[in-house]
Amino acid sequence: MPKAAKNTRIKPCTSRFGGSLLSLLIATLMMSCSGMNRNPIPYVSVSEIVQMSKAGKSDTAIIDKIRHSGTVYRLSASQLVGLNRQGVSDGVINYMQQTYLEAVRRNQQLSDQSYWTFYNDGYLYGGYPFGWNTGWYP
Numbered sequence: 001m002p003k004a005a006k007n008t009r010i011k012p013c014t015s016r017f018g019g020s021l022l023s024l025l026i027a028t029l030m031m032s033c034s035g036m037n038r039n040p041i042p043y044v045s046v047s048e049i050v051q052m053s054k055a056g057k058s059d060t061a062i063i064d065k066i067r068h069s070g071t072v073y074r075l076s077a078s079q080l081v082g083l084n085r086q087g088v089s090d091g092v093i094n095y096m097q098q099t100y101l102e103a104v105r106r107n108q109q110l111s112d113q114s115y116w117t118f119y120n121d122g123y124l125y126g127g128y129p130f131g132w133n134t135g136w137y138p
Contacts (some may be wrong), residue, residue, distance in 0.1 A: 027047075043071040043129035046079075047121060048084045049096070059091040070128025072099040074116050077121065099127070107136045 006115045044066050052062050073096040074084075083093050103126065115132075116124040126132055 007044065041129060042067050043125055044069045045119070045121065045122045045125075046073070046129070049088060049092060050083065050093045053086070053088045053092065059089050059095075062092050063095045066095065066099070070132075070134075071125060072127035072132070073097070073125065074113075074124040079133050103127070103132075103136055110136060 049062060049066070052065070075097060080093055080097065083096075084090070109115065112124065113124070116126050117130050118124050127136075128134065
């Protein structure tokens, strides 16, 4: 006949370093996660906007995608005209320009070009996908 199991109790780790080690582990994990992009939403490139416009997407759909991404555009006058010639509607162009104006209104330092990311497509980008504080963009 098998022996009856004893009522054994598992003792918790009571080492004097146990609590400190756990605290250190938790702190390390929290610090490593704090630098990570909370919600990695890609930026919406100007070429994507042109493609969506040519594909017949509505202004509302394009603007919603831009707004959701948190992308901000710093466009020159000639770039604005070029977008119009490529078929981007006035409503979308106005919204793109408004992202810049609103960002600069919230933080005057953003008028300095050093805050902007220049891509090989010839456009300057900013906003959430580029590490800006959430209060800096619309």
